[in-house]
Amino acid sequence: MQSRLSEEMLERFPEIASQLGENSDLPYLQMHDLGYWLEQFAPADIPASAIKRVSDFWLWAQEQPPGQDGSDDIATIVAVGLIEKLFRTSATRVLLPHLLTEDQLIKGASYFKQWVGEDDYYKALELFVRSSDSETPESKL
Numbered sequence: 001m002q003s004r005l006s007e008e009m010l011e012r013f014p015e016i017a018s019q020l021g022e023n024s025d026l027p028y029l030q031m032h033d034l035g036y037w038l039e040q041f042a043p044a045d046i047p048a049s050a051i052k053r054v055s056d057f058w059l060w061a062q063e064q065p066p067g068q069d070g071s072d073d074i075a076t077i078v079a080v081g082l083i084e085k086l087f088r089t090s091a092t093r094v095l096l097p098h099l100l101t102e103d104q105l106i107k108g109a110s111y112f113k114q115w116v117g118e119d120d121y122y123k124a125l126e127l128f129v130r131s132s133d134s135e136t137p138e139s140k141l
Contacts, residue, residue: 005074006030008060012053013037031081035092043094055098058083080115087116087124094127102128 006024010017016037023029038046038054058078067073070080083099086092096105105112105125112121 004064005061005077008057009034012057027077028081031078032085035082035085038086038092038095039089041091043091046091046094051095051098054095058099084112084116087112087120090123093120093124096124097127 003024005027006020009020009030013020013034016033019033019037020030023033034054038050041047041050061075061078064074067076070076083096086095086099102125105121105128109121112124116124
């Protein structure tokens with residue numbers, strides 16, 4: 001499983017191949033590497049191609065067969081290792097409307113508040129309010 005995850009990441013995100021190679025046996029650290037790469041962009045400057053690749057990667061992860069536990073379940077690794085980390089900065093938080101629906105965020109409120117913190121949860125939720133007032137999340141893709 002981990003090698004399939006590593007291969008998928010290398011194919012989708014060649015920009016971080018050197019970091020990924022160093023952590024090839026540590027899938028949660030690979031997700032952190034991807035998050036750190038995304039943090040380099042100003043929120044308004046994240047390339048549409050990067051948004052699409054992250055979105056497609058998240059969809060791919062959710063389609064993978066379940067693992068035995070959190071150490072080899074690809075969807076869990078991506079959710080915990082990457083998606084949760086996207087809440088922590090304004091640069092990466094802007095990706096959330098491309099990855100989650102407002103309904104998912106609201107239904108998962110207790111989970112998100114526990115694991116990402118209430119402040120970051122509410123900052124993410126504000127993005128959905130703003131995006132529904134001005135543009136759809138898909139408009140940047």
